[in-house]
Every structure is written in C-alpha cells, then in structure tokens.
Amino acid sequence: MNLKANNISFSYTKKRPILKDVSLSLKSNEIIGLMGDSGSGKSTLCKILSGHISHYSGDVTLDDKKIPDKDFYPVQLIFQHPEKTMNPKWKMEKVLNESWNPPQDLKNTFGLKDSWLTRWPNELSGGELQRFSILRALNPKTKFIIADEISTMLDAVTQVQIWEALINYCRANNIGILAVSHDEELLEVLCDDILKFDEINNL
Amino acid sequence: MSELPWYNKGLFSSLNLRQKTILTIALTALVLAVIFICGYLIDANLPTNFAIKMKPPSFEHPFGTDWMGRDMFIRTLKGLSLSIMIGLGASIISSIIATILAFIASFNDYCDSVVSWLIDLFASVPHILLIMMISIGLGKGAFGVTMAVAFTHWVNLTRVLRAEVMQINTSEYVALSKRFGKGKLWIAKEHILPLVLSQIFVGTLLVFPHAIMHESSVTFLGFGLSPHEPAIGIILSESMSYLAMGAWWLAFFPGVALLIVVLLFDIIGDNLKRLVDPSQAND
Amino acid sequence: MIRMGDVMGKLLEVNNLSISFTQYVQGLNRHDLKVISDLTIDVGEAEIVAILGSSGSGKSLLAHSILGILPYNSHVEGEIKYQGNILNQELKEKLRGDEICLIPQSVNFLDPLMKVSEQAIGECKDEKEHDEKKIKQREIFAKYGLDESVDDLYPFELSGGMARKVLLSTALIGDPKLLIADEPTPGLDKKSVDETIMDIRKLKENGKGVLLITHEIDVALRTADRIAIFYSGYVIEINKVENFENADNVLHPYTKALINSLPKNGFNLTEGVQPLDVVSGCPYWENCPIRSDKCEKDIPNLVEHDGVMIRCFNFEGVNDES
Numbered sequence: 001m002n003l004k005a006n007n008i009s010f011s012y013t014k015k016r017p018i019l020k021d022v023s024l025s026l027k028s029n030e031i032i033g034l035m036g037d038s039g040s041g042k043s044t045l046c047k048i049l050s051g052h053i054s055h056y057s058g059d060v061t062l063d064d065k066k067i068p069d070k071d072f073y074p075v076q077l078i079f080q081h082p083e084k085t086m087n088p089k090w091k092m093e094k095v096l097n098e099s100w101n102p103p104q105d106l107k108n109t110f111g112l113k114d115s116w117l118t119r120w121p122n123e124l125s126g127g128e129l130q131r132f133s134i135l136r137a138l139n140p141k142t143k144f145i146i147a148d149e150i151s152t153m154l155d156a157v158t159q160v161q162i163w164e165a166l167i168n169y170c171r172a173n174n175i176g177i178l179a180v181s182h183d184e185e186l187l188e189v190l191c192d193d194i195l196k197f198d199e200i201n202n203l
Numbered sequence: 204m205s206e207l208p209w210y211n212k213g214l215f216s217s218l219n220l221r222q223k224t225i226l227t228i229a230l231t232a233l234v235l236a237v238i239f240i241c242g243y244l245i246d247a248n249l250p251t252n253f254a255i256k257m258k259p260p261s262f263e264h265p266f267g268t269d270w271m272g273r274d275m276f277i278r279t280l281k282g283l284s285l286s287i288m289i290g291l292g293a294s295i296i297s298s299i300i301a302t303i304l305a306f307i308a309s310f311n312d313y314c315d316s317v318v319s320w321l322i323d324l325f326a327s328v329p330h331i332l333l334i335m336m337i338s339i340g341l342g343k344g345a346f347g348v349t350m351a352v353a354f355t356h357w358v359n360l361t362r363v364l365r366a367e368v369m370q371i372n373t374s375e376y377v378a379l380s381k382r383f384g385k386g387k388l389w390i391a392k393e394h395i396l397p398l399v400l401s402q403i404f405v406g407t408l409l410v411f412p413h414a415i416m417h418e419s420s421v422t423f424l425g426f427g428l429s430p431h432e433p434a435i436g437i438i439l440s441e442s443m444s445y446l447a448m449g450a451w452w453l454a455f456f457p458g459v460a461l462l463i464v465v466l467l468f469d470i471i472g473d474n475l476k477r478l479v480d481p482s483q484a485n486d
Numbered sequence: 487m488i489r490m491g492d493v494m495g496k497l498l499e500v501n502n503l504s505i506s507f508t509q510y511v512q513g514l515n516r517h518d519l520k521v522i523s524d525l526t527i528d529v530g531e532a533e534i535v536a537i538l539g540s541s542g543s544g545k546s547l548l549a550h551s552i553l554g555i556l557p558y559n560s561h562v563e564g565e566i567k568y569q570g571n572i573l574n575q576e577l578k579e580k581l582r583g584d585e586i587c588l589i590p591q592s593v594n595f596l597d598p599l600m601k602v603s604e605q606a607i608g609e610c611k612d613e614k615e616h617d618e619k620k621i622k623q624r625e626i627f628a629k630y631g632l633d634e635s636v637d638d639l640y641p642f643e644l645s646g647g648m649a650r651k652v653l654l655s656t657a658l659i660g661d662p663k664l665l666i667a668d669e670p671t672p673g674l675d676k677k678s679v680d681e682t683i684m685d686i687r688k689l690k691e692n693g694k695g696v697l698l699i700t701h702e703i704d705v706a707l708r709t710a711d712r713i714a715i716f717y718s719g720y721v722i723e724i725n726k727v728e729n730f731e732n733a734d735n736v737l738h739p740y741t742k743a744l745i746n747s748l749p750k751n752g753f754n755l756t757e758g759v760q761p762l763d764v765v766s767g768c769p770y771w772e773n774c775p776i777r778s779d780k781c782e783k784d785i786p787n788l789v790e791h792d793g794v795m796i797r798c799f800n801f802e803g804v805n806d807e808s
Contacts, residue, residue, distance in 0.1 A: 037675030039646070052378050072384035085375040089397040099383050111759055119762075126542050128759065139383075152672070155540040156703055156747040157740075160755050182676065185749040 001028045001063055003075060003144045003176060008048055008058035010041075018044050021058075021202045024195065026144060026176045031167065033187030034180045036197025038149075042180050045197075046148040049178070050077035062143065076137040080149040082129035086121040093117040096132055100139040110135050110165045127158040134166055144176045152181070163190060224474045231467045231474075235287065238464065242284020249273040257445075260452050267452035270445060275438075279457045282435040283464055285428075286415045289349050290468075293418070294410040296353035298360060298403055305364035305399075306391055309372055318365065325358045334417055335426040348427045352414045360406040364399055371395050401479035408472035412465040419461060435461050496570075497664050497695040498529040498552070503564035505547050505556070518561070520764055521547055523719040525564070526788050526795070529664065529695040534686060535724075536698040536706035539716030540760070541669075545699050549666045552697075553588060554578030568664070583608070587662040591669050593649040596641040596656075603627070603637035606656040619659065626655045630685075647678055654685055664695045671705050683709050703744065714795075715741050718760045718769035721788060724795035737796045740770050768799070776800055 003026040011017040018041040026032055036042045047053045049060055051073045060067065062074060079085050086095045096102070096117070107114075110131045116124060124132075130150060137145060145166070151159040167190065170177050179190050187194050252272035260267045266275035308318035325333070337351035371377060371394065380390050421427040422436025430437055435457050442453035505522040521544035529535045539545045550556045552566055554575050566573040568581065582588075596605055606623045610616040627636060630651040636644075644652060650670075657665060667686060671679050686709050689696055700706050706713050707730055714724040715738065722738050729735035733745040743756035758773025765771065768781040780799055791801040 038673050039675070051382055070384070073382040076382065077379075079375055081375075085379055087376050087394050087398070098380065098385070111757070113759075116762070124762070125540065125760065127540060128762075153541045153701065155701065155744065157743050157756050158540070158759075160747040160753055161757070163753075164755050183749070189749040189753045 001143050001174075001176070002026070003049070004061045004064070005045075005049060006059050006061070008045065008056055008060070010044055010048060010053070010056040017203065019048075019056075019201055019203075022200050023058075024200060026178055028143065028174045028176045029171060030193075031170070031177045031179060031191045033191035033194035034178055034197055035182065035184055035187055035194055036180075037182055040197055041201065042197050043148055046077055046146045046178075046180055049144075050075045050146045052077060072139060072141045074141060074143040075146060076139070076142045076144070077146045077148060078130075078134055078137050078150045080152055082126060082133040083121060085133055086129065088121055090121070091117070092119050092121065092124070092132060095121065096136055099136040102135055102138070106135065106138075106169070109169070111161060127154045127162075130154060130158075130162060131165075134162060138166075138169055138173075138175075142175060144178070145170060146178045146180070148180045149182070151186070152183075159186075221478065224478050228471050228474050228478075231471050235464065235467055235471075238280065239284045239287045242280045242282070242287075245277055245281045245284075249277060257448075257450055259450075260456075266456040267450075269441075269453060275452065275456060278433055278438060279435070279460050281433045282438055282457060283460055285345075285432065285434050286418055286461070287464065289345060289352070289418050290411050290414040292349045293352035293356065293414040294407050296349070297356040297410055297414075298407040300353065300357040301360035301364055301406065302399075302403055304357065304361045305368050306395075308361075308365045309368045309391070309395075310387070315365075318361070322358055322362055322365075325355065330355050330417060331420060334421050335424070338421055338426050343427060344429060345432070348418050348421060351421070352417050355417075356410045356413055360403070360410065363406065364402065367399050367402060368395055371398055405472060405476045405479060408468065408475060411468040411472070415461070415465055415468070496528045496530050497533075497568070498697065499567040499570075500525060500527045500548070500552075501565050501567070502526055503548070503551065503562070503566065505544070505551060505563075506561045507557075508559045508561065521719060524785075524788070525721050527714050527721060527724065529697050531663070531695050532690050532693045533712070534690050534696040534698055534710045536700060536710035536713045537716050537721075538700060538703055538706045538713055541672075541701040543701075543716060543760075544719065545716050546668050549588060549668050549697070549699055552578070552586065552666060553582045584660040585662055586664045586666070587657040587660065589654055589657045589665055589667040589670055591672070593641045593644060593653070595653070598641050601638050601640060602644070602652050602656075606652070606659050608659070623655075623659055626658050627652075630655050646674070647681070650674075650678060650682060651685075662694065664697070665689060666697045666699070668699045669701070670698070671700065671702060679705065703748065715744070719764075720769050720785075720797060721795075722770065722797045724788075726794070729794070737791065737794055737801060738770075738798055739774050739776055768797075 005022060005024050008019055008022040009017065010019040022045060024032075024034075034042060034045075044053065048056050051060075051067065051069065054069075060075075067074065086092075090098075112131055112135065116128060116132075121129060134150070147166070151162060154162070167177070169175070179187060181187055184194075250273070254272065255264075255268050256270050256272040258264060258268045264274050264276065266279055268274055269278070304318050304321070308315045333355045334348075334351040337354055338347040341347035341350050377390055377394055380394060385393075418427060419434070419436040419439070422434050423440045425440065427436055428434045430441075438457045439454055442450070442457070445453050503522060503525040504520065506518050506520040508518055525548065527535065527537070527548075537545050537548065547556065547560075551562060552573070556562065568577070568586070571577065573581075578586075596602070603620070603623055606627070607616060607619045610619060624634070624637070627633075632648065632651055632655065636648065636652070641649070641652075670682050670686070674682065683705065686696055686698065690711075698706065698710055707727060710727050712724055712726055713730060714721045716722075717740055723736065723741045725736055725741070730741075730745060733742040733751070736742055736745060743754075745751055746754040747756060756773070761769055761772065766785075767783050768774070768777070768786055771777050771781045774781065778799065784799075786797050786799045786802050788795050788797045789802050790796075
C-alpha cells in the first residue's frame, strides 16, 4: 500500500500559513523519519495525514484513493502525551478495547501487565500509558502509523522498548511508519530514510 | 505542612474530610427525608377547633394556631413536604432539559447557535414573570407550577454543560474515538456522559432551593397552587391578613422553616460538589 | 567514611528527604502516595548537578520542597540545608527570590498582564528601591542581549528565545547563589536548547550553584558536572558526568542500561518497567541482572563507593579502594 500526501497547504489564521505544498509518500513496511523542530508545523501535518484535520487544501490518498472518513481510519496517529488521549473516567481495559482487543502475546510483547488493565489512566506513568496508546493504534485495520514525538517524554530505556515492539509488529504486519521527531540520532537508528521537514515544507 | 488543617481539629478529628462531607450530606438528607415523609403522612384536612383559634406558640402548639384553630406546626410540615415534592419534580425535569439541550448544542454549529439563542432568551426574561406566565398557561396547580419552575431553571446548568461538552469534544480522546470509527451518539454516551454526570447531579441539587423558593413566591402571589392546598406560599399569603393583628407566628415559623429547608438543600449541593469536583477533592 | 554532604562549601544539602501525598482514591479511602523516598543530594558553589528521571516521576517536587511551595496535603521527612543552615519554611520564604531562585519552564509562569521589566523587578518597598532595581534589571537584560524595547513588552509578545532569556534574567535579578532549573528545555528547538545549556553553564562560571531537573539525558550530559539518577522515587546513583561516556564506568545496572539504550550507544534493549506501587525491596530488583535474595526484601542505602554515590547491595559494605 502507498500513503500519499499531495500539495498539502494549511493555515490556522489567514495571515500565517503553516504548511505550503507539502508532498510525501510512504509505503507499507517502510519506516520514514520526519525531522523538524517543535512548533514548525509537523504536528499539524501529522493530524492532516491521520484525518484529524479536514479543512486543508491538497489531498491525502491511500493507493490513489480518498480515505473514507466514517469507518475506522487506516492511518492512525499516536500522540506525544498519552495522558491526554485517554478518557479519565475510563479504566485502561476500556481504553484499550475501544479500538480492539489485542491477543495476550501481543500485550506481553509491549510489556503490558494484566494488573494495569484495571487501573485508571492517572494511576499509570507516561511510559506505561504510551504502551497502551501504541497498542491501541495497532488495530488489524491499521495500514499506517504516524508517530508524533511518541518517545520524547520517556526515559531512554523505555524509548528503546516501545520502538522495538512497534517496529517489530509493523514489519511483520506490513504497516508503514512515519516517525516524527526532533532527535536526529534517534531517527537514524530507527528509519530507512529521513526527511527534513524544512525541506519538504515550501514556506 | 506538619500543622493540622482546621478540619482535622476538634470533634471529628478521627474522620477524614471526605468522610465528614459524606456525614454532612447523610445527616442533611435524613432531616429532609423526615420532613418529607411526615408531611406526606399527614392528612391535608386538619380538624378545625375554634376554641383554640389564634393561639400564640406554646408547648402544645409549638408554632401556634391559625384563625380556624388548626395547628401551625402540622400545616407547616405538610406545606414543606409539598414544596419538596414540587422542587424535586421541577429540578429533575430542568436537569433533563439542560442535558438534552447541551448535547444538542454539541451536534453542530447550527444547533449550537439555536441553543445559545434559547439560553439568552430565557436568561433575559425575569424568572418570576416567566414562571407566572407558564403557570397560568398550564392551568396553575401543582402541575403548572412544577412545569413553570422546570422550564425556567435549566438555563444555568445548560450553560455550564454546554461549555463542558464543548471542551470534551475538542479533546484528543474524542478525536481519536472518531478515528476509531465511533459514531457521535456512541461518543456522547460513552465518552461525554460519564464526564458530565457528576455535574448534572450537583446541578440538579443546586436548582432545588431555587425551585422551592420560586414555587412559594408564585403561590404567595396567587399564580401558583390553588388556595385550598396547604402550601407554604398559601400559608404565608393568608397570614398577611392577620399580621396587623399581631399574629406574627403565622408568618414567622413557616417562613423560617422554608428558609431552613432551602439552606439544607444548599448544604447538600455544596458538599456534593466538593466531593465530585476533582480539583477540590484532595484539599 | 566521609559522605559528600559533609564536605565544606556545600551550598545545598538534601539529606534523606521523603515526600508523600495524602490522596483520596475511590470512595472514602485515604491513601498515602510516596513520591520521593530517601533522597540525598548536594550542590556546591560553581557546580551543576542534574537530577535525571522520567517525566511525571515527581522529581519536580524536590524543587517545590526547596522553595517551600508544596501543596498542604504533602508530608515531608528529612532535612534540607542551605549553607549549613537547616532550611525551614520561614527561611525558605526569606531566601526564595533572593538567594534561591527558580528558572521556570515557560512564559506561562509570568503574569500575562504585567510588563516583563516590572515582573523582573518585583515588589519594592519604595521608589528608591525600585529605581535601584530598575538599573540592575536593565544591566542584566542587556547582558542577555535584551534591548530597552523588550522592557515594555508583555509576556505574550515575546518570541520563544526572548521569553527564555527574560525568565533567566528575572531569576538573576536578586543575584541568587543557587538556581533551580525545572525542565528548562522540552519543546525547544535545537538552537534554543544549545543556548539554554550555554546559559546554564555560564551561571556556573559566575560561581553559582545550579540544580537542573530534567528527563532529557542528553541535556543532563551536556550541562551537568554530576548527574543523579532518579528511579521509582529513589536516587540510585550520583556520578560524575565523565563516567556517563561509557556504561562500564557507571555502577548501577539501571544506569548502565540507560547509557546503553541511547541511540548513539547502540539503542540496546533492556526489558522491564519501573514498579507501579511501593515495593519492599530494591526498586530495581524485578529487572536487575545482578540481584540477590536480599534485594527483594530490603532497600539498599545510598553509600559512597570510589567517590560515587550508589544504592546497591553489591557495593554496600565493600571497602573503598582509595
């Protein structure tokens, strides 16, 4: 499969455009890094690719077809702050199952402990919550993962653990990853190829 | 930090703040329940005894007697119980209206502007005027008053809920839920409702005292319950004719009793708010 | 055995500090949540000490505790000394803003309705003091390249880089001896991170002590003289920054794992997660490759070994080689 963004432009206010004619292409089983500073608009691009923002110009296609909006979206975004992506009144089990019910061995691979499932989100640390939000995004219908600074808030040991698990699963299941980060060293370890955000954004 | 906060000193020092809050709520609710049940069990047609008419308060008749020799304490109790019933009905209906409107407002921009317009409309007309009009329109009586109070008291709660729902709707977990293919109704029920439930609950209780006060006011003015019903408003308006004769107890005790009931509901509402509001919960 | 804190000339000494919170969990149960356990650390003059721990692990509470701004449902044990004097609430309130200053994370800590120069100057008794401080403020702003037009700006008008310089200058007005930088870098671009690190290192050259609280190992490595590793509420190792170049030179197995997991050092995987609840033994017991039965039951003390502070039974009771 092939995820393509063609000539994406976007601005929050008329005066200040954030994205101009951004194009990129991502294949299944490919891990592409996108490097850029915070505040440069990479998060906005991530939201457009994953269907969180709809009023942009240009188009996003999956195998040259528009992505239907109503159903499960095949391009899933993982955010930097997992605690904001979880309903505080839901236990972790419900949070995870909102997307799908992953098999036990996959939970083990991501280091999810069964005792965490009955906890509330505010009882777990950022690293533990991020494991949930990654696993939640790996629904069988997911074809591409957009990972927006997913390990920035985590310690280095946890960073390795979650990336290892994510990349192994995606390689095995033919899922493409766009890894977005400001950390060049990290992207060099993870990715097949690195794009510089400033170079693809024609501002 | 090592110093004990004020609430940990004295009588209830063995209880923590939350236990104390719940104790307060339970005791207050008990008092209200006793008033309500007593009033409910009393027969509305009290015996008249002209031999003891217009007696000031005594041990036999703690609130005195009226111009027909009826015990004012029993009349007050009956009146309060009726007020609580109407207040309960009115605040539950108004909260249901508020919840429905808040969710309608979140549906799209057009719905939101309609709801906002409704809020502004109802907020700009004086409550008491609106209550009188609706009450007359619906033929007065208990039904008319309950509906009139309900249809005027949803405004504040709607405003709060609308803002709350709007904020939840912009959260990342709702955005993700949509990407997981969940529908608007599902999100409203599973994501938003659990987060605003406590607010609806507290809102209902905080409307309660207003509802009771307004019910009594319109009844007092003659636009609410009919004169043969033993409501506090009726008792107060009747007592007006006798105040000049020095029969102060006819107005004083029912009035104070009404005030106390209103305050009790306010205490429950405030304490519950403290209990469910996470920003204050750990204080 | 000489403990590091006993050495003369220490600006800040924190000894066996524990911070816990009383929290209401489900229903009526009150629950004591221990966030910092038995923390011992010290900062000397002209020294930068970093506390490195995962974000949300509660290390910021150390800063709040030194400044005396903990919420009142917290419970503190242990002692904090400033220049040899025990820092009680009264002294904290006297010193903060003057001798001890916080460099906050973002402009959100500034009053949005006040010009930045006035915020830097702060409260004054009379006109004379205000004028004196005004001169001082101008001096410091100028030193960080903020010209006079910046004085009259409001916080929202500052660009990111300017905002950082304003925050730093504001902290320096009272000529503090000790600065606490709480997560000064997240969300900054590469250039700003470099500048922040330079600015903090410059403070050291001016003889100031800095306590740097961060979750970014890269920032800690480039800024600090010594790094304290914060794991599950405990400080498990305090080591000189040079030793972090190579995993063989640090002592604790978690510190080794941390260094080996860096992208530049091979991105090596180590299994295991930090325990969620308070454990009776060593917090790293579950994941430790060199554990013994003793580690499951008892918590090792933070002891000195070869000039390094380490919390591990493998080093406790072992004689110093020096």
